[in-house]
Amino acid sequence: MQHTTQLQRYKFTERTSNLHEEIVAIEPAMEEELLFEVHWLLTRRCSYSCSYCPPHRHDNRSPQADELTLIRGLNRLDGILTDRIFRINLIGGEPTIHPAFLSFIYQTTILSSIKAVRVVTNLSSPEGVWSGLRKIAATKPGHIQVVASFHWEQADPQSFIGRIGSLLESGIQVLMKLMIGVSNLDLLRKLTSDLSILTHSYTHFSVAIQRIRNLGVDPDLGLEILGQTYFKNISHWYDRRIIIVSSRNGLRYESLEDIDSLISNGKNSFTGWICDAGLNAFFIDTNGSVFSAGCKPESTPLFNLFNEDSIPPKLQPVKCPHPICECASTIRIPKRRAKEIRCKDESSNINLDNDAQQR
Ligand code: SF4
Numbered sequence: 001m002q003h004t005t006q007l008q009r010y011k012f013t014e015r016t017s018n019l020h021e022e023i024v025a026i027e028p029a030m031e032e033e034l035l036f037e038v039h040w041l042l043t044r045r046c047s048y049s050c051s052y053c054p055p056h057r058h059d060n061r062s063p064q065a066d067e068l069t070l071i072r073g074l075n076r077l078d079g080i081l082t083d084r085i086f087r088i089n090l091i092g093g094e095p096t097i098h099p100a101f102l103s104f105i106y107q108t109t110i111l112s113s114i115k116a117v118r119v120v121t122n123l124s125s126p127e128g129v130w131s132g133l134r135k136i137a138a139t140k141p142g143h144i145q146v147v148a149s150f151h152w153e154q155a156d157p158q159s160f161i162g163r164i165g166s167l168l169e170s171g172i173q174v175l176m177k178l179m180i181g182v183s184n185l186d187l188l189r190k191l192t193s194d195l196s197i198l199t200h201s202y203t204h205f206s207v208a209i210q211r212i213r214n215l216g217v218d219p220d221l222g223l224e225i226l227g228q229t230y231f232k233n234i235s236h237w238y239d240r241r242i243i244i245v246s247s248r249n250g251l252r253y254e255s256l257e258d259i260d261s262l263i264s265n266g267k268n269s270f271t272g273w274i275c276d277a278g279l280n281a282f283f284i285d286t287n288g289s290v291f292s293a294g295c296k297p298e299s300t301p302l303f304n305l306f307n308e309d310s311i312p313p314k315l316q317p318v319k320c321p322h323p324i325c326e327c328a329s330t331i332r333i334p335k336r337r338a339k340e341i342r343c344k345d346e347s348s349n350i351n352l353d354n355d356a357q358q359r
């Protein structure tokens with residue numbers, strides 16, 4: 001696999017117990033070049049109303065920018081990030097129900113500094129949206145990726161799987177998130193045979209299990225049951241792994257860990273750490289307000305993308321103000337304890353087990 005080469009740069013300890021030691025830094029374990037990630041909240045409106053989704057995340061009366069404003073903003077962003085290669089992650093609500101969705105996607109194919117656009121969707125929009133997306137994707141292969149979230153309360157499994165198949169068939173990479181609760185095992189068990197077929201048929205398809213925390217059940221129990229029982233044969237996103245730098249008895253260790261195990265162990269708290277969210281990412285709200293990341297580490301926006309008079313400040317790391325770093329996309333952002341000076345080339349600072357294999 002492509003990312004293996006990159007991981008061979010590291011020499012890892014075999015231990016998995018370093019989660020019990022002091023973690024001093026998080027680094028990405030991805031093969032891909034580290035892109036500047038733009039998380040763009042296109043709309044808070046949504047075609048679904050999932051019971052576990054807070055009302056402010058799916059508000060069908062919330063304001064949203066019109067097409068002209070969005071396209072102008074996109075072009076301005078291209079000018080602001082002129083020396084960066086970036087990926088846009090279109091999020092919601094449900095971004096595909098915004099009337100300007102396809103125009104926006106098309107515009108991203110024209111601007112050269114945009115490496116890719118990821119659409120985070122529940123796949124519920126009508127076929128016209130998807131055929132339009134497939135047409136645009138055909139003009140620039142590899143540019144469009146879809147993160148398809150399966151919300152069991154409202155999604156129809158057969159049409160969901162069918163839609164994924166049609167996207168895969170047209171060459172669009174699909175990353176599927178199963179939003180699960182332990183009470184849904186029967187449904188999910190049925191899904192696994194279809195998912196197995198897809199993962200064996202398409203190399204550009206993978207699956208991740210997403211915990212839902214406010215269901216009144218232990219989400220880790222569900223994850224464990226699903227992971228061990230039903231999903232052995234389904235490929236997983238490779239980028240749910242990170243490099244953990246830990247410290248024990250004054251020595252430093254690196255190991256490769258799954259982001260989910262970090263969350264399960266309650267080690268996803270980085271309050272006061274220095275976080276590269278301010279260097280490598282933007283979060284753009286529906287009104288054009290720009291923050292360093294979706295966690296909004298600043299109390300006021302950095303600038304407003306839709307206001308030409310609002311000037312972006314110099315990019316710099318942020319000091320994490322939050323008790324918990326919630327999701328995989330924010331956990332994998334490089335970060336370190338304030339006292340840490342992290343330099344991958346200073347191998348003398350790091351105690352490595354030379355016999356260790358990558359995991
Ligand atoms: S599909 Fe996503 S945004 Fe819409 S209600 Fe469900 S969780 Fe919320």
Ligand code: SF4
Nearest residue numbers: 270275295320325330
């Ligand atoms: S919550 Fe935000 S600021 Fe804090 S570590 Fe995570 S991404 Fe960085």
